[in-house]
Amino acid sequence: MKKLIAVLMAMLMVFSCVPALGEETGISINVPSFTLTSEVTIDEEQVMALLPALGMPEETIGMVQTFLPMLNGLKETLIFADMGLQYDVQMKGQDILSVVGEASETGLALATNLVPSYKLTIQAETIQKLVEQLTEQLQGADGKLDMELLQQAAEKLSGYAMEMANTVVGLVTFGEPVKGEYADLIEGVVFNTEMSLTVDVKGMVDAMQQYMTKVMADETILAAIQSIASSIPGASFDPSTVSVEEVPAEQLPDVTGKVYTITDDEGNQVAPDTYVVVNAVGKEDQTGNTNTYVYVAEDSVNVVVEVPAQEVSIQIYAEQVENGMTVNIALSVPGFDCELAMAFTMTETGMNLDGALYLNDAETPILVCSNTFSMTGERTKTTADGEKTELALEGLMNEETSSDTISALLGDLMNGIGGVIGNISAVLPEQGAMLQQLAGSLMSMFTGGGQAVEAPAE
Numbered sequence: 001m002k003k004l005i006a007v008l009m010a011m012l013m014v015f016s017c018v019p020a021l022g023e024e025t026g027i028s029i030n031v032p033s034f035t036l037t038s039e040v041t042i043d044e045e046q047v048m049a050l051l052p053a054l055g056m057p058e059e060t061i062g063m064v065q066t067f068l069p070m071l072n073g074l075k076e077t078l079i080f081a082d083m084g085l086q087y088d089v090q091m092k093g094q095d096i097l098s099v100v101g102e103a104s105e106t107g108l109a110l111a112t113n114l115v116p117s118y119k120l121t122i123q124a125e126t127i128q129k130l131v132e133q134l135t136e137q138l139q140g141a142d143g144k145l146d147m148e149l150l151q152q153a154a155e156k157l158s159g160y161a162m163e164m165a166n167t168v169v170g171l172v173t174f175g176e177p178v179k180g181e182y183a184d185l186i187e188g189v190v191f192n193t194e195m196s197l198t199v200d201v202k203g204m205v206d207a208m209q210q211y212m213t214k215v216m217a218d219e220t221i222l223a224a225i226q227s228i229a230s231s232i233p234g235a236s237f238d239p240s241t242v243s244v245e246e247v248p249a250e251q252l253p254d255v256t257g258k259v260y261t262i263t264d265d266e267g268n269q270v271a272p273d274t275y276v277v278v279n280a281v282g283k284e285d286q287t288g289n290t291n292t293y294v295y296v297a298e299d300s301v302n303v304v305v306e307v308p309a310q311e312v313s314i315q316i317y318a319e320q321v322e323n324g325m326t327v328n329i330a331l332s333v334p335g336f337d338c339e340l341a342m343a344f345t346m347t348e349t350g351m352n353l354d355g356a357l358y359l360n361d362a363e364t365p366i367l368v369c370s371n372t373f374s375m376t377g378e379r380t381k382t383t384a385d386g387e388k389t390e391l392a393l394e395g396l397m398n399e400e401t402s403s404d405t406i407s408a409l410l411g412d413l414m415n416g417i418g419g420v421i422g423n424i425s426a427v428l429p430e431q432g433a434m435l436q437q438l439a440g441s442l443m444s445m446f447t448g449g450g451q452a453v454e455a456p457a458e
Helices: 002-016 044-050 058-071 124-139 147-169 201-217 219-230 393-397 403-427 429-447
Strands: 034-042 074-081 084-091 094-104 107-112 118-123 172-174 178-186 189-199 254-261 274-281 290-296 300-307 312-321 324-333 336-346 350-359 367-374 389-392
Touching: 034 058, 044 058, 058 429, 084 403, 094 403, 107 124, 118 124, 118 393, 124 393, 147 201, 147 219, 189 274, 201 219, 389 393, 403 429
Parallel strands: 118 389
Antiparallel strands: 034 074, 034 367, 074 084, 084 094, 094 107, 107 118, 172 189, 178 189, 189 254, 254 274, 274 290, 290 300, 300 312, 312 324, 324 336, 336 350, 350 367
C-alpha cells in the first residue's frame, strides 16, 4: 500500500507543483501559459535491421520488435494554463493517457484516467511540511548546510577558473601575417592573409593541474565539499585521496595550424570569411593524429575533425536561415555512418525544433522527432470533469483512510490501467495483450495478490 501512496504522491507533486501554491506554502511562481508537444516517428524496418549488427541477443530483439510500434507515432502534449497542467499521451492518434493537475491557495488536485473515479487532493499545509522534511534531509543529520560557506567556495572556484582561462588564452600564439593569394582552400573564396598559430599544450595541461592544486589546497573549498558530503547519508570526503599527477611532455601532441582571412592593406579584416586549420601530431604514438578544419562565413560555420589513421571523421555544419537555424552533425567510422539533421525555427508564438537521424546513407531517416513550443495554452480538461470522488492523500499518508476506501481506490486503479491498456489495444492489439499480462504482475507488487488487470468491456 505504501508503494501505491508513493506513486500517487509523486504524480500529484510532479503535475501540480509548478503553479503558484498560495501564501500558505511560501512558494509563488508566476508561470505564463504555454503548450509543448513532442512527436516521434521511427522507421521500424531500419531499426530491426540494425539490431543484429549491434550484437543484440535474439530474445532482446524479439522484445524490441514487439514494443517498438508503441514508440512509433508516440505524441506527448503538455499544456499549462489557468494555474494548472494537462499532460496527454497519444499513440498513432489514439488517446492513451491523461493527467491533469491544478493548484490553488488551499493546495493541489490531480485527476487522471489511471484512477478515473477519483480526484486526489493534498492541502497546502501538508505540502509545506513535506518541503520542510525534504529540506531537513538535504541539510543532513550533522547540521545545516553552510550556505555562506558554499557561496564563498563558489566565488573562489570561479576566480581560480578565470585565472586558468586567462593563462590558457595566452598559450595560443600567432605568427606575423603573410600576404598572398590563397584560392585553393574554400571554393569561391580567395583569402589574402595567412597567419601561423601554435598551441602550448604542455602549458595548458600545467595550467589545469595548477588549478586543481589550488582548489585542493583551499581550506574554504575543502570545507564546503565536506559540508555537502556530510549532508548526504553515507557519503564522505577525504582530500588526501585526491592527487594531481604531472603529465610527461612526451605524451602530449604538438599542435600547430594556420589561420586564413581577408584583410585590407592595414591588416583589418574586411570579410567574415575565416578558415582555420589545426593539426595535432603525437610525439610517440601518431595513430591519433588529428586534423581540424573550421570555416566561418557570414551565415554559417563548418567544422570538420578527422583522424586519418582511424578513418574517423566528424562534421558539424550550422547555418542561419530565415527565422531560425539548421544544424547538421555527421559521424563516419569504418563500417558505419550517421547524420543528425536539426532545424530550429522561431514562430509568432514560440519555436519549433525538429530533428532527423539518418544511418548509412539511407534516403529516409531512422528517427524523426518534432517538437513545438508555444507561449499560449488552453487546457481542454480539468480535475472537475466527470463524476469523481474527492480523496485526500493526507488520509492515505496517515493510514486513516478506511479499508473499504483503499480497496475501492485499488480497484479503480486496476480499472484505469485496464482502460489505458484498452486504448493501446485499439491501435496495437498484440502489444495491448502483452501489457495486460505485465500489468497483472506489477499490480501484485502493490496489492500482494494476483488480481488480473483487464481492459473495460466495450
